[in-house]
Amino acid sequence: MPLPSEFSALEPYLAWDLATEPERYAKRLASTMDEMQEFYDAAFPLLEDAITFCDKFPLDDLSEEARTVMHLMQSLVMVSFPVEVWKQPRVPDSGAAYLDVIVEPVV
Amino acid sequence: MPHYKKPDAGSWTQHYPELGTAPVDYTDSIDPAYYEKEREAVFKRSWLHVGRVERLPRTGSYFTKELPVLNTSLIIVNSGDGKIRAFHNVCRHRGNKLVWNDFPGEETEGSCRQFICKYHAWRYDLTGKLTFVQQEGEFFDLDKADYGLKEVPCDVWEGFIFINLNPQQTLAEYLGDFAKGLEGYPFGEMTEVYSYKAEIGANWKLFIDAFAEFYHAPILHQKQAVKAEAEKLIGFGFEALHYELKSPHSMVSSWGGMSPPKDLNMVKPIERVLRSGLFGPWDRPAIDGLDPLPAALNPAGHRAWGQDSFEFFPNMTLLIWAPGWYLTYLYWPTAVDKHIFEANLYFVPPKNARERLAQELAAVTFKEYALQDANTLEATQTMLATRTVSEFPLCDQEILLRALHKEVGDRVKEYSDASAV
Ligand code: FES
Ligand SMILES: [Fe+2]
Numbered sequence: 001m002p003l004p005s006e007f008s009a010l011e012p013y014l015a016w017d018l019a020t021e022p023e024r025y026a027k028r029l030a031s032t033m034d035e036m037q038e039f040y041d042a043a044f045p046l047l048e049d050a051i052t053f054c055d056k057f058p059l060d061d062l063s064e065e066a067r068t069v070m071h072l073m074q075s076l077v078m079v080s081f082p083v084e085v086w087k088q089p090r091v092p093d094s095g096a097a098y099l100d101v102i103v104e105p106v107v
Numbered sequence: 108m109p110h111y112k113k114p115d116a117g118s119w120t121q122h123y124p125e126l127g128t129a130p131v132d133y134t135d136s137i138d139p140a141y142y143e144k145e146r147e148a149v150f151k152r153s154w155l156h157v158g159r160v161e162r163l164p165r166t167g168s169y170f171t172k173e174l175p176v177l178n179t180s181l182i183i184v185n186s187g188d189g190k191i192r193a194f195h196n197v198c199r200h201r202g203n204k205l206v207w208n209d210f211p212g213e214e215t216e217g218s219c220r221q222f223i224c225k226y227h228a229w230r231y232d233l234t235g236k237l238t239f240v241q242q243e244g245e246f247f248d249l250d251k252a253d254y255g256l257k258e259v260p261c262d263v264w265e266g267f268i269f270i271n272l273n274p275q276q277t278l279a280e281y282l283g284d285f286a287k288g289l290e291g292y293p294f295g296e297m298t299e300v301y302s303y304k305a306e307i308g309a310n311w312k313l314f315i316d317a318f319a320e321f322y323h324a325p326i327l328h329q330k331q332a333v334k335a336e337a338e339k340l341i342g343f344g345f346e347a348l349h350y351e352l353k354s355p356h357s358m359v360s361s362w363g364g365m366s367p368p369k370d371l372n373m374v375k376p377i378e379r380v381l382r383s384g385l386f387g388p389w390d391r392p393a394i395d396g397l398d399p400l401p402a403a404l405n406p407a408g409h410r411a412w413g414q415d416s417f418e419f420f421p422n423m424t425l426l427i428w429a430p431g432w433y434l435t436y437l438y439w440p441t442a443v444d445k446h447i448f449e450a451n452l453y454f455v456p457p458k459n460a461r462e463r464l465a466q467e468l469a470a471v472t473f474k475e476y477a478l479q480d481a482n483t484l485e486a487t488q489t490m491l492a493t494r495t496v497s498e499f500p501l502c503d504q505e506i507l508l509r510a511l512h513k514e515v516g517d518r519v520k521e522y523s524d525a526s527a528v
Contacts, residue, residue, distance in 0.1 A: 070464075103451075
């Protein structure tokens with residue numbers, strides 16, 4: 001799905017257009033820090049605009065474009081811990097521990 | 108000097124003299140024989156929370172619950188007569204598991220008009236009555252009235268469904284004053300759910316221990332705060348605003364200065380934009396019931412109140428956050444050194460993308476913390492199992508752990524004494 005022009009900086013990161021947490025979490029674990037940093041640097045400055053854009057629609061009736069923007073911002077939230085805090089994709093010292101999402105609201 | 112006032116006895120722990128102050132023996136978390144007694148003395152006769160009523164919106168809505176600790180699987184169903192019922196998930200004909208999909212060991216949910224066994228098509232209505240037997244004439248003196256599903260006592264408090272194989276009290280009596288003091292909290296408005304599950308390689312009590320004290324928080328979770336803030340937090344350490352025991356349940360009330368923080372520089376960039384974090388979205392949802400709060404919340408009446416965490420014995424944590432959302436943790440033992448951990452986060456449904464992303468950040472943050480909490484446990488279990496050390500000193504901020512191990516121990520002892528006679 002092409003993005004509205006104000007979000008064209010996000011075009012290279014459409015692989016993060018993921019609807020569910022398990023997909024976003026898996027992509028986080030499969031990404032390098034450089035990849036996530038790049039995505040973060042492109043997406044973070046657009047977060048406010050993205051919210052403004054999506055809030056033109058009712059949350060349960062987003063346009064296709066707005067859904068994509070929402071998913072990208074959910075992915076931004078997903079990479080925010082590795083980028084802002086951990087400096088690595090995994091939670092430090094979390095070893096083999098996992099915690100699967102089994103129910104979630106999907107946009 | 109404590110920052111928050113302690114009871115006149117000098118400490119929270121001494122305020123409850125039956126707890127003592129001696130080191131606590133953690134053999135209770137590694138001994139398989141003790142675990143077997145826990146199953147009988149605790150789990151098979153306590154009210155256990157299995158889900159919220161919102162999961163059963165209509166007549167015929169059901170879900171199954173696998174409960175290895177009780178050695179059973181249950182069907183929980185909205186039976187349409189104003190009741191939620193629980194049944195052992197076993198067909199009365201020849202014992203087939205009645206409700207399952209694809210994999211008999213996996214939980215399932217759905218909606219139906221009746222339960223039909225996959226094996227020979229016996230049918231049961233939603234109240235458990237056997238209504239149809241295939242080739243009934245082939246049986247000998249079969250009275251369908253004698254072959255209804257085996258029902259398990261099931262009751263609901265404030266939308267929380269509980270079951271009990273062998274109740275010694277009604278649910279309301281069992282949950283007691285904490286529950287009474289929480290009534291009226293708008294749990295029913297908080298229907299936006301995030302659920303998580305993991306198998307944890309540790310005794311069930313060890314994860315409750317990890318969530319029932321925040322003494323670890325400034326240390327284990329230090330990297331989650333911005334650096335200057337983390338150093339300050341370690342300097343202060345953790346002190347609760349208030350602890351309270353109402354045997355067998357307990358609670359801890361804590362400070363919540365991060366929602367919103369006094370100074371935005373205390374928090375991470377994404378939190379500043381989304382106005383959310385571990386404590387949840389900073390802006391409270393516009394619903395009734397949050398002000399004033401029910402009497403059991405913020406018992407110290409503190410301005411900086413952030414959250415109350417209730418331990419409903421034996422295996423339910425109910426944590427209510429000041430900004431207007433709550434979560435539950437359930438710890439389902441599967442062996443002495445293993446359990447299934449379940450977490451459920453409940454928010455008021457978001458009205459727009461801004462609120463939705465604020466909740467997303469809270470949910471993501473919860474998982475980052477929980478993974479740190481979870482990972483210490485397997486290591487602890489392994490080292491406890493070496494039996495190199497079995498007695499451990501617990502501090503005043505670990506009073507709920509002391510209470511939990513004692514409650515379990517008392518019940519196990521009473522049960523052993525009774526069965527020894
Ligand atoms: S085992 Fe259920 S009908 Fe035979
Ligand atoms: Fe923790």
